[in-house]
Amino acid sequence: MKAAFEVNGESVEVDVEPRLSLADCLRDVLGLTGTHLGCEHGVCGACTVIVDGQAVRSCLTLAVQADGERITTVEGLSPEAGLSPLQAAFRKHHALQCGFCTPGMVTTAHALLSEEPDADADRVREVLSGNICRCTGYVPIVEAVLEARAAYRKMEGES
Amino acid sequence: MSAPNRLIGSALERVEDLRLLRGRGQFVADINRPDQLHAAFLRSAVAHGMLRGVDAAEALSLDGVHAVLTARDLGSPMPLLPIRLQPLPELEPFCQPMLADEKVRYVGEPVAVVIADSSAIAEDALDLIAVDIDPLPAITNRDQAEAAGTLLFPEHGSNVSMRWNAVKGDADAAFEAADYTRRETFTVQRHAALFMEPRGFVAEWDTDAEKLSVWGAAKVAFANRKILAATMGLERDQIDMIEGDVGGSFGSRGEFYPEDFLIPFAARHLGRPVKWVEDRREHLMAANHARQIECDVEIAATRDGKILALRGTNWTDNGAYIRTNGSIAPRNAAQFMSGAYDIEHIRLTSYSLTTNKTPTGTYRGPGRFEPDFVRERLIDLMAKDLGLDPLDVRRRNLVPADKMPYPLATMTPFESVTSLDSGDNHALLDRCLAEFGWDEKVALQGQCIDGRYHGVSVGCFIEGGAAGPSEDARIVLESDGSFAVYLGSAGVGQGIETIMGQIAGDALGVPFERVRVHYGSTAYVAEGFGSFHSRSTVMGGSAIVLAAEALLEKLRPIAAAALGCALDAVVFDEEGARDADGKAVAFDALSDAPVSAEARFENKKYTYSYGSLAAHVAVDPKTGQVDVLDIASTKDVGRMINPATLNGQSVGSIVQGLGGTLLEEFVYDSEGQLLTGTLADYLLPTATDFPNIRSTVLELAPSPHNPLGAKGAGEGEIIPVGGVIANAVAQALAGFGVEPMALPLSPPNVWRMLQEAIP
Ligand code: FES
Numbered sequence A: 001m002k003a004a005f006e007v008n009g010e011s012v013e014v015d016v017e018p019r020l021s022l023a024d025c026l027r028d029v030l031g032l033t034g035t036h037l038g039c040e041h042g043v044c045g046a047c048t049v050i051v052d053g054q055a056v057r058s059c060l061t062l063a064v065q066a067d068g069e070r071i072t073t074v075e076g077l078s079p080e081a082g083l084s085p086l087q088a089a090f091r092k093h094h095a096l097q098c099g100f101c102t103p104g105m106v107t108t109a110h111a112l113l114s115e116e117p118d119a120d121a122d123r124v125r126e127v128l129s130g131n132i133c134r135c136t137g138y139v140p141i142v143e144a145v146l147e148a149r150a151a152y153r154k155m156e157g158e159s
Numbered sequence B: 001m002s003a004p005n006r007l008i009g010s011a012l013e014r015v016e017d018l019r020l021l022r023g024r025g026q027f028v029a030d031i032n033r034p035d036q037l038h039a040a041f042l043r044s045a046v047a048h049g050m051l052r053g054v055d056a057a058e059a060l061s062l063d064g065v066h067a068v069l070t071a072r073d074l075g076s077p078m079p080l081l082p083i084r085l086q087p088l089p090e091l092e093p094f095c096q097p098m099l100a101d102e103k104v105r106y107v108g109e110p111v112a113v114v115i116a117d118s119s120a121i122a123e124d125a126l127d128l129i130a131v132d133i134d135p136l137p138a139i140t141n142r143d144q145a146e147a148a149g150t151l152l153f154p155e156h157g158s159n160v161s162m163r164w165n166a167v168k169g170d171a172d173a174a175f176e177a178a179d180y181t182r183r184e185t186f187t188v189q190r191h192a193a194l195f196m197e198p199r200g201f202v203a204e205w206d207t208d209a210e211k212l213s214v215w216g217a218a219k220v221a222f223a224n225r226k227i228l229a230a231t232m233g234l235e236r237d238q239i240d241m242i243e244g245d246v247g248g249s250f251g252s253r254g255e256f257y258p259e260d261f262l263i264p265f266a267a268r269h270l271g272r273p274v275k276w277v278e279d280r281r282e283h284l285m286a287a288n289h290a291r292q293i294e295c296d297v298e299i300a301a302t303r304d305g306k307i308l309a310l311r312g313t314n315w316t317d318n319g320a321y322i323r324t325n326g327s328i329a330p331r332n333a334a335q336f337m338s339g340a341y342d343i344e345h346i347r348l349t350s351y352s353l354t355t356n357k358t359p360t361g362t363y364r365g366p367g368r369f370e371p372d373f374v375r376e377r378l379i380d381l382m383a384k385d386l387g388l389d390p391l392d393v394r395r396r397n398l399v400p401a402d403k404m405p406y407p408l409a410t411m412t413p414f415e416s417v418t419s420l421d422s423g424d425n426h427a428l429l430d431r432c433l434a435e436f437g438w439d440e441k442v443a444l445q446g447q448c449i450d451g452r453y454h455g456v457s458v459g460c461f462i463e464g465g466a467a468g469p470s471e472d473a474r475i476v477l478e479s480d481g482s483f484a485v486y487l488g489s490a491g492v493g494q495g496i497e498t499i500m501g502q503i504a505g506d507a508l509g510v511p512f513e514r515v516r517v518h519y520g521s522t523a524y525v526a527e528g529f530g531s532f533h534s535r536s537t538v539m540g541g542s543a544i545v546l547a548a549e550a551l552l553e554k555l556r557p558i559a560a561a562a563l564g565c566a567l568d569a570v571v572f573d574e575e576g577a578r579d580a581d582g583k584a585v586a587f588d589a590l591s592d593a594p595v596s597a598e599a600r601f602e603n604k605k606y607t608y609s610y611g612s613l614a615a616h617v618a619v620d621p622k623t624g625q626v627d628v629l630d631i632a633s634t635k636d637v638g639r640m641i642n643p644a645t646l647n648g649q650s651v652g653s654i655v656q657g658l659g660g661t662l663l664e665e666f667v668y669d670s671e672g673q674l675l676t677g678t679l680a681d682y683l684l685p686t687a688t689d690f691p692n693i694r695s696t697v698l699e700l701a702p703s704p705h706n707p708l709g710a711k712g713a714g715e716g717e718i719i720p721v722g723g724v725i726a727n728a729v730a731q732a733l734a735g736f737g738v739e740p741m742a743l744p745l746s747p748p749n750v751w752r753m754l755q756e757a758i759p
């Protein structure tokens, strides 16, 4: 089955089995391995990508459902060189250890702050509670996301 | 060291973050080899039974299926999963076959492997395999195991696989003479490490070179290479184990499992690369479980609260087989029951029981979390019975600084003697109380505020580290003047690329940017022991210090020749070498060809980090919900390499401990079926659960046993969490007379205790 969509600003067309998940399509067909699979049953959030502005679990989405959508993965949130302000805040606060959950945390936080650059700590925790991290205990992740708000407010002000 | 410390002790941002944050990590699922096939495992759906047959004909006829391997294909004798730590001959009868042959003994045990063009086809084929099993009664608890009506290994004659003894002084005499004794039974539930990146391997057999490459190594690549070589009939140097980015271990990932053998075996069998990545459901029944224990322990003390002795018995539920490190939790649970306390007389026995459940292994703080729960509870119960302040009782009984080194109980078999190396327990306790704000919070003890009962508690712990025997490091001065550090340690997500770079930079006296660290894979150094028992930093780091010294000594004559000065006039600095007159030669000019030095750090003595942890909880009697309002911990690690990564370990460790104390539990039914087979049923902490966690890491008492003075510190604060939270809950619910004797303190369990307590 064919599906055409945009990934990180580029148009792609894939011809895949209807049962192929969007996560497997991104990873195995398109080579975007930054999107991780931690559970494949919709609980851990490691596979989170942004579909038309919304954080979506790519393990629960079929590739063919992405037809016509605009998808952003962690690769698409990364500047050519160096780190985005959100990524830099993660690094500064030591908000990752093994880094396996990190792409999902970054995409989830990006979707949140793009919509709500003033989200408070409770709101950040609430939104991140759909993503499991086994290493950090979340404290530094929340700190990082709170610090990154400034950059999103600025972006909002500029746009 | 040739230059004063600049890197060690600074909270450097991590090198690995740059790739991990950008989605450019290389985890095992990201590895693909040309022409690769995919594997899927058929696992037993029955907990205990005779395996009469496996019919794979229909699966084999499915388009895209290349092979279905069963026990018969593995040759005779069936290769067994060996024991890596404490390989006692008594345990050998309990080793797991790589594929079930005559019997299945737990739900999830691998019975067959399908190899196909894609993992989807391989999984489709699993449904087409017919397995014939005659069920046997399932052993799912201690009573059944001890009754021995059904035996997992009938030839052994018992479901008890092993017995360990921890002895110090004369416990029975001390009990005889004691003013006060109390005996209670405690249980800790089965839970597990649950690292986030599922396990996986890509194996490739090069037929011409007769070499095997295995991607997906972690934790103990060298030990696993040895096992793989022995089970596949290869020489060690025919195998390369390659470690990429690793998504957590916490003791569990990287141990040798049946899949570690079966994927390489399949790759050689078919002459094509084979890839397998575990799914989460599979992980929950296949990877090591941990912690399940019942402890019947008695404490003896004087009337004024001096603890005299501990004695009793532990029973660990080890599941169906003894795996690579399955003996660690039962033996530790006996030896470390006394923790940070000065207890002269100890007699504890641990029995490991075989049951029809997933086999067990180590999980961060193995056999330390469990006895800490027991001991800290006993201390509070005793304080209450004697009308003493539990804080005073702890102060009274902590090992004082002037008694260091302090011997723990001696273990047999696999005799081991160990001593706490150094430290000031009282100082760490006081600091913890100050950080926590104890005086203010203790005023809330037992009070009901807005419908919730408040409780606070504090406990003290030790963490063993730096397991021997040795670690190797090799440092190469490359011709561009940079230094490549090769290490036998392994990275499991703790940031050792950065930490080791800091140690190397200081040891060589050069900037961090000039050092590249390579670790984890077997190709880098002759031998390596990897990452367990909080050992990477101490062992690998000390090896780096020695290798750096050796390398600089090798460079000295080269520098002296270049500078035209005497050997002892050479001084090394950041850029290279100079002589007494300030004439200089840069490192890149000293290395027309790469110069290399290798060193081995050997150590038989453990380090002991130690500290305290205080918690404030509020319990809702209507729901049984325990809210953790605040936690503050202190830990002395002797010497800190990177405070940011260390604090990160501490906070992460505490939250894992809270998961094991309040949320996580593997539940089995009476047939041995695992009822918590998804992350929707097995609850892990999430971002909303525990917002207030604070840790303080100190450098008070350096370890005398290594050149860094560092103590292992990766497990730490998880250890006291169960005991401290349970004591805080007991304090909160003191008015009801609730005394938790079992974990987890989940809402239904706490609610049930309250119902039983309310007349
Ligand atoms: S992999 Fe999609 S939620 Fe876990």
Ligand code: FES
Binding pocket: A095, A096, A097, A098, A099, A100, A101, A102, A132, A133, A134, A135, A136, B196, B247, B248, B493
């Ligand atoms: S950093 Fe390891 S799971 Fe989050």
